[in-house]
Amino acid sequence: MINRWNTADSAKFNADDLGMRVYTSRLLGADEDLVLHGGGNTSVKITEKNLYGEDEEIIYVKGSGWDLATIEKAGFAPVQMRALLRMAEFGSMSDSEMVSRQRAAMTDPSAPNPSVEAILHAVIPFRFVDHTHTDAVVTITNTPNGEKRIRELYGDRVIYVSYVMPGFILAKKIYKETKSVDWKKFEGMVLLNHGLFTFHDDARLSYDRMIGLVSEAEQYLANQGAEISGGKDPGMVNGLRLSKLRKAVSVASGKAVIARFDSAPEAKFFSSIPGVEKIATRGPVTPDHVIRTKQKAMIVREDANSSVQNFVGEYKKYFERNRTTGLQMLNPAPAWAVLPGSGTVSFGNTFKDASIVGDIVRHTLKCIQQGEMLGGWTALPEKDIFEMEYWELEQAKLKKSGSAPEFAGKIVLITGAASGIGKACAEAFLSRGAAVAALDLNPDISSMFKGSAIGIQCDVTNAAALVHAVETTVNTFGGLDILVSNAGFFPSNYMISEMDSEAWSRSLQVNLTAHQQLFSATYPYLENGIEPAVVVIGSKNVPAPGPGASPYSVAKAGLTQLARIAALEWGKAGIRVNVLHPDSVYDTGIWTEEVLQSRASHYGLTVDEYKKRNVLKVEVLSREVADLACAMAGKLFLKITGAQLPVDGGNERVI
Ligand code: ZN
Numbered sequence: 001m002i003n004r005w006n007t008a009d010s011a012k013f014n015a016d017d018l019g020m021r022v023y024t025s026r027l028l029g030a031d032e033d034l035v036l037h038g039g040g041n042t043s044v045k046i047t048e049k050n051l052y053g054e055d056e057e058i059i060y061v062k063g064s065g066w067d068l069a070t071i072e073k074a075g076f077a078p079v080q081m082r083a084l085l086r087m088a089e090f091g092s093m094s095d096s097e098m099v100s101r102q103r104a105a106m107t108d109p110s111a112p113n114p115s116v117e118a119i120l121h122a123v124i125p126f127r128f129v130d131h132t133h134t135d136a137v138v139t140i141t142n143t144p145n146g147e148k149r150i151r152e153l154y155g156d157r158v159i160y161v162s163y164v165m166p167g168f169i170l171a172k173k174i175y176k177e178t179k180s181v182d183w184k185k186f187e188g189m190v191l192l193n194h195g196l197f198t199f200h201d202d203a204r205l206s207y208d209r210m211i212g213l214v215s216e217a218e219q220y221l222a223n224q225g226a227e228i229s230g231g232k233d234p235g236m237v238n239g240l241r242l243s244k245l246r247k248a249v250s251v252a253s254g255k256a257v258i259a260r261f262d263s264a265p266e267a268k269f270f271s272s273i274p275g276v277e278k279i280a281t282r283g284p285v286t287p288d289h290v291i292r293t294k295q296k297a298m299i300v301r302e303d304a305n306s307s308v309q310n311f312v313g314e315y316k317k318y319f320e321r322n323r324t325t326g327l328q329m330l331n332p333a334p335a336w337a338v339l340p341g342s343g344t345v346s347f348g349n350t351f352k353d354a355s356i357v358g359d360i361v362r363h364t365l366k367c368i369q370q371g372e373m374l375g376g377w378t379a380l381p382e383k384d385i386f387e388m389e390y391w392e393l394e395q396a397k398l399k400k401s402g403s404a405p406e407f408a409g410k411i412v413l414i415t416g417a418a419s420g421i422g423k424a425c426a427e428a429f430l431s432r433g434a435a436v437a438a439l440d441l442n443p444d445i446s447s448m449f450k451g452s453a454i455g456i457q458c459d460v461t462n463a464a465a466l467v468h469a470v471e472t473t474v475n476t477f478g479g480l481d482i483l484v485s486n487a488g489f490f491p492s493n494y495m496i497s498e499m500d501s502e503a504w505s506r507s508l509q510v511n512l513t514a515h516q517q518l519f520s521a522t523y524p525y526l527e528n529g530i531e532p533a534v535v536v537i538g539s540k541n542v543p544a545p546g547p548g549a550s551p552y553s554v555a556k557a558g559l560t561q562l563a564r565i566a567a568l569e570w571g572k573a574g575i576r577v578n579v580l581h582p583d584s585v586y587d588t589g590i591w592t593e594e595v596l597q598s599r600a601s602h603y604g605l606t607v608d609e610y611k612k613r614n615v616l617k618v619e620v621l622s623r624e625v626a627d628l629a630c631a632m633a634g635k636l637f638l639k640i641t642g643a644q645l646p647v648d649g650g651n652e653r654v655i
Contacts, residue, residue: 001033001218002031003207003211004030005024010023017046018044020204021043024042024130024207025071026068028068028132028207028210029068029071032363033134034132034133034210034214035068035069035133036289037356038067039132039288040062040131040133041068041131042061043076043115043122043128044059044076045058045059045060045122045127046058050107057080057082058078058081059078059084059121060077060078060079061076061079061118062075062076062114063075063077063113064112064113064115064116065113075112077102077112077118078107078108079105079106079118080105081122084105084118084123085123087119088123088175095116095168096392096393098167098168099116099393102114102118102119116166116167117131119175120171120174123175126199126200126201127200127202128200128201128202128206129197129198129206130197130206130210131195131196131197132195132196132214134195134210134217135285135363135367136217136218136220136221137214138194138195139221139226139367139371139374140217140374141190141193142193142378143371143374143377144375146192146378147162147192149220149374153216153217153220154188154190154213157187157188158188158190159178159181159186160189161173161190161191162192163191163384165384165387165388165391166194166287166288166388187209187212187213188210188213193379193380194287195286198213224373224374225373226370226371226374227370228266228269229269233268235262235268235342236342236343237263237339237342237343239474239525240525240528241304242261242475242478243480243529245307245308245345246258246259246478246528247528247529247530248307249333250409251308252308252332252333252334253333254331255349255404255408256408256410256530257347257409258351258411258452258478259345259347259354259477259479260345260347260355260357260478261344261478262346262361262362263343264343266362267344270365270369271338272340272341276338276340279369279377280296280297281296281299282296282377282379283295283377283379283380283382285360285363285379289360289364290388290389291394292335292356293335294334294335294389295318295385295389297334297361298311299337299338299340300339300340300345311332315332318382318386319332321382322382322387333347336357336358344358345478346358347478350408350433351435351451405433406433406630407434407482407630408433409433409435410429410434410481410482410530410531411437411480412429412436412480412481412482412483413437413470413480413484414436414484414486415485415486415518416439416487417438417439417486418440418442418445419442420585420622421486421537421582421588421625421629422438422486422487422537423438423448424622424623426438426449427449428626428630429482429484429633430452432630434452434482435452436449436453437453437456437469437472437476438454438455438456439456439458439460439487441457441460441487454473456469456472461510466514467521470518470522470525479528480525480526481526481530482532482633483518483522483526483534485536485559486537488537489511490549490552493548494548494550495548499550499551507552507554508551508555512555512559512562515536519562519566522534523570526573526575527575533578533632533637534563534570534575534576534577534578535579535629535633536559536563536579537582538556538559538560538563538579538580538582539556539581539582540581540582540583540646540654541557542557542581543581545557560579560581560644563577563578563579563642571641576637577642578637578641578642579643579644579645580644580645580647581646581647581654583648583651585625586611587619588622596610596611614649615651617649624647625647628645
């Protein structure tokens with residue numbers, strides 16, 4: 001393991017101890033083999049003047065919701081040491097009680113909740129305390145002779161603590177067991193099946209000890225031949241198979257989920273191990289992961305539905321076997337799956353959640369394989385895993401969690417998404433929780449959206465490119481639920497008597513044929529979507545055509561007819577197809593002040609009058625059209641198909 005200490009960098013933080021705490025916490029967070037996504041925690045003890053001018057020892061502990069990799073000073077919760085040390089002497093205390101008492105002992109009420117391991121940090125008599133769930137150390141302890149092996153490795157240089165659930169009982173156990181211990185004799189503390197602590201009065205030396213001990217564990221694994229090659233070939237998955245699997249998991253979850261297929265060679269290699277179903281179902285690396293990954297993976301057989309039903313059935317039995325009164329069963333659907341011979345898939349309510357599970361799974365695969373080489377991967381007993389999964393603090397979070405955004409877990413593909421209505425649609429769906437594939441001819445599309453979006457440069461008139469873009473969408477998010485068929489352009493005006501045949505064909509190609517090709521390419525996935533819907537962006541020109549615009553109006557009328565027929569043909573698959581007919585929206589790049597001025601004067605109007613040429617005398621914005629597209633794809637239109645809705649401020653010829 002690399003020691004990432006850099007003296008020049010550390011100089012930017014060394015003005016005070018809390019600064020150094022931030023610096024070395026980030027160093028730990030930078031290594032995924034140490035901590036993953038919010039895992040691990042650190043602290044520093046500082047003597048400060050309190051409100052009454054007295055010296056008081058305060059411990060700054062990592063706050064919940066912060067990630068070590070990106071933590072700031074504000075991410076540490078300041079708690080009175082004397083309060084935590086007195087709490088360690090309590091006979092018993094529930095973890096929710098511990099959390100509220102810790103909060104009450106904070107000197108800054110606006111700081112985040114201190115880590116549930118705060119008391120444990122307080123008990124360790126050094127200024128800096130570092131704690132990680134290091135892959136290497138936990139892997140060694142998760143084997144049949146794990147304790148013996150780790151004791152052989154570290155000898156009497158560290159303190160060993162057998163597994164108990166994190167929280168008050170762990171802090172209490174360590175407090176009791178180490179009361180008469182001379183901590184100065186030790187470099188660290190191994191929590192079997194859980195992780196490693198190091199400590200020192202100097203930030204750098206505590207960090208060095210962490211890297212040193214973990215490096216020894218890594219070397220031990222290498223010496224035992226427990227190094228994995230990881231495979232060379234990337235995994236492949238059939239998009240249709242993936243979307244069927246995602247649908248089955250979504251149905252079992254009672255909500256749409258994102259499915260991330262991991263095509264990395266390591267994932268394929270693991271999924272190809274003979275007997276993978278035995279090793280992937282024994283348990284997680286550290287109990288901390290169970291909240292995200294569940295106790296075991298689902299093994300996918302040929303039929304996705306029965307694989308999911310089996311998993312759910314087993315999960316319900318597991319819950320019944322271990323439940324205590326008052327517990328609410330969590331979502332029984334799998335959090336990750338092994339597709340034997342192909343790779344792994346992780347699931348989540350959002351792209352981010354599914355990716356986090358995917359990252360944890362990637363480490364789990366490595367640890368399991370190494371554990372197998374040390375005599376067999378041995379996770380904690382089911383009872384301990386269950387206790388962690390159903391921890392009162394997690395159950396409380398569950399009760400508090402609000403409702404998810406409308407399109408959470410839904411996957412939307414939008415064409416012409418780099419500008420105008422298409423861009424507004426991408427933003428609108430993203431803000432409502434969807435994962436979005438944004439297609440456009442403009443190469444800027446690839447970097448235009450952040451978060452749960454991918455931008456794909458694509459010429460929609462190229463059928464092969466379109467098919468590829470749809471497959472990329474499915475391979476990234478796991479399926480497709482909503483299509484916004486929007487890409488189009490307004491060609492120059494031609495009277496029919498003076499038609500330019502090229503302009504005519506080009507308009508039909510972009511405004512009509514490309515949509516038909518998109519419909520064909522997306523149908524197999526929409527058929528396996530969740531509450532699938534197609535929203536077609538038509539035009540005011542369909543119900544109210546104007547002279548000179550036949551290339552555009554005819555193509556859009558054809559598109560509307562295509563949508564009506566799709567509504568008829570696809571109804572049996574539950575796919576709704578509806579059409580929006582917007583008038584021009586003027587809040588986009590192409591409508592510069594100059595263009596607006598010239599158009600307005602052409603009609604003898606001011607720009608403002610020109611924008612509001614409708615019954616209600618209002619300007620329709622692209623955002624408002626996008627809001628309607630969302631409504632059409634959402635619950636409000638669940639029982640509507642084949643509808644055409646004008647969004648134009650009222651047009652006398654349409655009304
Ligand atoms: Zn821990």
